[in-house]
Every structure is written in C-alpha cells, then in structure tokens.
Amino acid sequence: MKNIFIAILLAGFCSLSGQDFKAYQFYDKKGKEVKTDRLIKELAGYDVVFFGENHNSSINHWLQLKITEGLYQKKNGGIILGAEMFERDNQPQLNQYLDGKYDAKTFKDSARLWNNYVTDYKPLVDFAKTKKLNFIATNIPRRYASQTAKEGLESLNKLSAQEKNYIAQLPIKVTLDTPGYQEMKAMMGDHAEGTKVMNFISAQAIKDATMAESILKSMQAGKTFIHYNGNYHSKEFGGIYWYIKQKNPNLKMAVISVFESEDPELKVPEKEYIPTDFNLIIPADMTKTF
Numbered sequence: 001m002k003n004i005f006i007a008i009l010l011a012g013f014c015s016l017s018g019q020d021f022k023a024y025q026f027y028d029k030k031g032k033e034v035k036t037d038r039l040i041k042e043l044a045g046y047d048v049v050f051f052g053e054n055h056n057s058s059i060n061h062w063l064q065l066k067i068t069e070g071l072y073q074k075k076n077g078g079i080i081l082g083a084e085m086f087e088r089d090n091q092p093q094l095n096q097y098l099d100g101k102y103d104a105k106t107f108k109d110s111a112r113l114w115n116n117y118v119t120d121y122k123p124l125v126d127f128a129k130t131k132k133l134n135f136i137a138t139n140i141p142r143r144y145a146s147q148t149a150k151e152g153l154e155s156l157n158k159l160s161a162q163e164k165n166y167i168a169q170l171p172i173k174v175t176l177d178t179p180g181y182q183e184m185k186a187m188m189g190d191h192a193e194g195t196k197v198m199n200f201i202s203a204q205a206i207k208d209a210t211m212a213e214s215i216l217k218s219m220q221a222g223k224t225f226i227h228y229n230g231n232y233h234s235k236e237f238g239g240i241y242w243y244i245k246q247k248n249p250n251l252k253m254a255v256i257s258v259f260e261s262e263d264p265e266l267k268v269p270e271k272e273y274i275p276t277d278f279n280l281i282i283p284a285d286m287t288k289t290f
Contacts, residue, residue, distance in 0.1 A: 023059050023286070025266040026256075027279045039278060040070040046224055048215060048253040050241060052231035052280075056288040060258055061120040063280065064228055068124065071224060072131060078222055081128050082215060084207075084229040085114050085121050086137030088166040094137050098129045112142075119289050124228065138214035138227065140167050140207050149203035152195070156206070168209035173246070174202050179238025181205070208233060212243035231258050236274050260284040 026034040034042075043049050051067065053060045072079055086094055090111040097107040104122075107113075114121065128135040144167055147155055156170060164170070176182050181201050188197050211229065219225050233239040234255045241255055255276035261269055266281040273279075 022266045025281045027268055029275045029277055031268050040074050043071055043254060044074045046254045047251045049224060049226045050234035050255045051226060051228050052234050052257045054258055055230060056290050057282060058287045058289050059282050065123050068226060075224055080134045080218060080223050080225045082136035082138045082225060082227045084139050084211060084233060087139045087141045088137055089141050091137040094135060098135060116289050136214055136218045138211040140210040145203045145207055148206050149199050152199050153202040168213045172209040174205045178242050179236035180232060208239040209243045211240045216247055237276060256280055
C-alpha cells in the first residue's frame, strides 16, 4: 500500500512538473496560432497597427515593447509610435523629452502622465528616444472629453481656435452603428436619460475621432504607425479604426485585440470572443501593474 501511495504521488508530481505555463498566445482571425516572428512579419505590411491593451496587464505591456522592437528591426527603423495615454497638448513636453532636453523628472512634472507611466509606458517612450523615433500624443485633453460628457458635443464649438487644435475637426459623426457604442449604451441601462447616454457616447467618440485624426496627420509613406490604446478603442474594428476608415478607406490597418482566459492552454475563448486581425490571449490571473 505504501509503495502504491508513493507511486501516485510521483505520478502527480511528474504531471505537474511537465505542465507548460503559458504567458500568452496570439491567434489570427481564423483561430490559428501565430508565432511572434510571423506576427511581426505580417504587421510590417500594414500602414497602421492598433495594439489593444488591458491597461493593468504586465504581459500586455511587455509584448507591446517586444513587438515594437521586432517591428523596428523588420522595417529598418520605419515605424512611428503613438498612444492614447498622451494628450495632444502635451506633445511639446513629450518632444522635449525625446530630444533629450527634458530629463525624466522634468517630463513627469510638466506633462499629465498616467499613474502607471513608469512601469508600463516609459519603456516604449525610452525606446523611441533611443532610436530617435517620432512618438505622437494622439488623445484629446481629458478636460474636453469631460466637458463633452457633461454638456454635450455642441459645447466644444465654444472653444477658442487654439483649444480646437487639440481636438478632432468639428463636426464629427456620432452613431450607434459604430462597433462598441451600442454596447456602451447597453451598459448604461434602460433607465438612463437619453441625452446623458448620448453625451457619454459622444465623449468616447471625440476621443476616438481625435486619435484617428492625430494618426492620419502623423503618418509617413512607407512607415508603419503603431498605436497603443485601450482594447475598447479598437475592438471589433470600431472606435479609432472606424473613424480612420471614414477618412481614408484605402489604408491597410490591423487590429490586435486582447482577451483574458482561465484556460491554462490559452485556447480561443468560447464566449464573448469577437476576433479581429490578431488576437492576444493572456491568463486571467496574470500579474497586474495596478
């Protein structure tokens, strides 16, 4: 009996020690696994790449950096970086840091940086700095998005000419046909006031439209623009992607969406999974940065 018990223990240990703990897995839109070298090779053929993220996912941010490094090599430096996490009116401060005229503290003190900037976005900015790449602050200043949520899109017409430089050219189209916006409406519930719902959706739309315009204005022929944004801003080919398509339907754009999974093999989720061009599956219990 003792020998049988020991054999069972050893069998269990061997099974556990032989298990692979996967940190991530990429899939294409057909559900086929994609290795990172092939992913980078394919991304090099696009004009714009949206790399969606869960803002607090450590592996998500690490992969953004590694894929960017690989894309830089593949394109012989022909890439431009941009991110939701930096607002248009902070472009001068970002440029000063990239040019070495600001040190890290001066940049932090002079720009509105996210609380997780140091752990999650500084590595990307420093990569751009080292390689002398353009890094575009694409997003609308948050005060104008907040104003839209409270007072509606029309309130932005009252901004000064200088302030309007920091937002997408008005008017912008806001429609529930845009992927994701109908979901936002549903999240607010059936009892939410109609005007309040549309103001909230319009605040999201002015962010997406501003980021789309920023990307279009900063693109250069032959270079791939890689944009880092919350998954919601490009999921299901909506958000920023949708607004760019309205302006330039001929651009070749790819979306990398992110999904969390409880499956240790990180297989394609069976529920709540609408794939885009490339789909990053990460463990639901992956270390969070905040």
